[in-house]
Amino acid sequence: MINVSSIVEKALLVGVTFKRTPMRWRTDDSLHELAELARAAGAEVMGTIRQRLFRPTSYYLGKGKLEEVKQLKALHKCSVVIFDDELSPTQQRNLEQTIGEKVIDRTALILDIFASRARTREGQLQVELAQHEYLMPRLAGQWSHLERLGGGIATRGPGETQIETDRRLIRGRIKKLKEQLERVIRHRTLHRGRRRKSGLPVVSLVGYTNAGKSTLFNRLSNAGVTSKNQLFSTLDPITRRIRLPLGDELLVTDTVGFIHKLPPTVVSAFRGTLEDLHDADVLLHVADISSPMVSEQIRVVEDTLDQLGMANKPKLLVLNKADLIKSSAETIDSLLDSFEDQEWLSNALDSNQPKVLVSAITGRNVDGMLETLQRMLVNQW
Ligand SMILES: Nc1nc2c(ncn2[C@@H]2O[C@H](COP(=O)(O)OP(=O)(O)OP(=O)(O)O)[C@@H](O)[C@H]2O)c(=O)[nH]1
Ligand SMILES: [Mg+2]
Structure with missing residues (x-):
């Protein structure tokens, strides 16, 4: 690469x-x-x-x-x-x-x-697998002109190194990648088993890319992971142990974001990473309330979770970036009430879904979020 x-x-x-x-x-x-x-x-x-x-x-x-x-x-x-x-x-x-x-x-x-x-071995293998799966039907020699056109976007990875490769070789490579990935995942699953034995509840942050998952993760864990105003800052999942206001401990995971038109090749190659979400007792679905597309983004995340067989997981919708909302509402509850009446939100979700409004940047209502989370966990655990 x-x-x-x-x-x-x-x-x-x-x-x-x-x-x-x-x-x-x-x-x-x-x-x-x-x-x-x-x-x-x-x-x-x-x-x-x-x-x-x-x-x-x-x-x-x-x-x-x-x-x-x-x-x-x-x-x-x-x-x-x-x-x-x-x-x-x-x-x-x-x-x-x-x-x-x-x-x-x-x-x-x-x-x-x-x-x-991608920084971890698993992440790199998943990306390479998805790139090869994507490349496979496009092989008929068309990469040769890219050699002429030089490097740059979308020539990283298999395209540039395997211009001469025929389908048979690609198929062999895909097989190998799947085997390697399998081994890495098996190894990690052992680790996961150990984690489960720790007896702590697991909470995973999910959401549209750039919604503020990593910022919230950092606020909860002081982990100092990358959070940037750019799509897909995070690729590899990371887990940290945190303590709730009442003293209970739990594990929180930050992971890759979702996006509209997320290609099926990507979803299937990232199955390993995404399957970790099945371990979560509660999903914290982080959404960017300041985005004009927030209801569509919420829908994309809900649909993707559905595809991954997680439609019925307990979820707490975390409406993030509350600091960017101009409103005369004085309390976070009255601000949330004013949203609940709005069509965009009622269209995007079922009204019984628990939701909280926070600002991961200022820390506003993050404790309130944790209290709601704790109540949800008590019901499960
Ligand atoms: N104003 C404001 N900005 C925020 C808040 N939370 C996150 N951001 C900003 O939103 C941008 C994206 O934040 P990230 O935490 O990287 O988002 P993410 O969901 O992890 O994104 P990906 O990993 O790229 O999918 C960064 O510029 C953050 O500083 C918030 O509560 N208020
Ligand atoms: Mg992130």
Whole structure:
């Protein structure tokens, strides 16, 4: 793997709305997030192109729009064009041939960020597995032009080192990675068994990327893990023992965030990490109340947990970044009451779900959160 994050690539973003797909996310909101992802991967966003189409073409876009992409790319001297959906291998190849520049999709971009963040052996193996699974159907020799186009986003990892590799070799590599991953996970599961024997309740922080999970984790544990205003700061899970206000101890885990259109290859490669969530007695679902997309983000997290078979886990919704909300409400309870009446929140969740409003940065109501958590744990434990 080559670390090329010091190279700033100029990127052009493309988002398409298909008339037939039911959309919760507006194309602009999704593109805004794509821009954040591009920045997290070290790119500079030079422009954005959007289109409404009835259905995708073999170029994903319409012919006229494709011309526009070429012109804007040339104008801004972009070295990469990033699409906000997963492209089929044929679409990607057709686009690269026509545009004459590197074309990547949301999945490759996310995998690239993950590749640059993974620090543990398990994290690295998971990312490499996901990259190979992604690469597999796209192998038909199309990586050779990337050699010509040089390094940068989405050429980290298998793409650049295995240009000459055929499907058989990739398949062999996937098999090997799965075996290695299995061994690492087995080893860790032993460790997990020991942890369970410690008899302490386990609480896992989950939530949309950038919601403030690591900031809250640090406030609870003084662990000093990275928290940054950037998508996917955290990749590898970390656990710490903390003490509740009434003196009880528990284990808290911080882990990778979720995102809208999280690719299935990523979810399946990260099964090991995500399965740890099954050990949790309670999930603390951290959401960024200051984001205009908060209800959609809550929904994405709920849906992802559902896919992972954790729909029925006890959950405490932690509405974070309360300090950024302008309100005349004097107490945190009255502020929360004012949210409860609002449609966005009632649409996003079932009204019986326990929720608290906090600021992980200022520490406001974090003790209140812990008291609610303690009550929930008493009911389980
Ligand atoms: N104003 C304010 N900012 C916050 C609060 N909590 C977190 N942040 C900021 O939000 C950004 C993201 O915080 P993180 O803790 O890294 O978020 P995360 O959920 O761990 O994100 P990923 O690991 O990237 O998925 C950082 O810039 C934090 O400083 C809060 O309560 N108030
Ligand atoms: Mg984090």
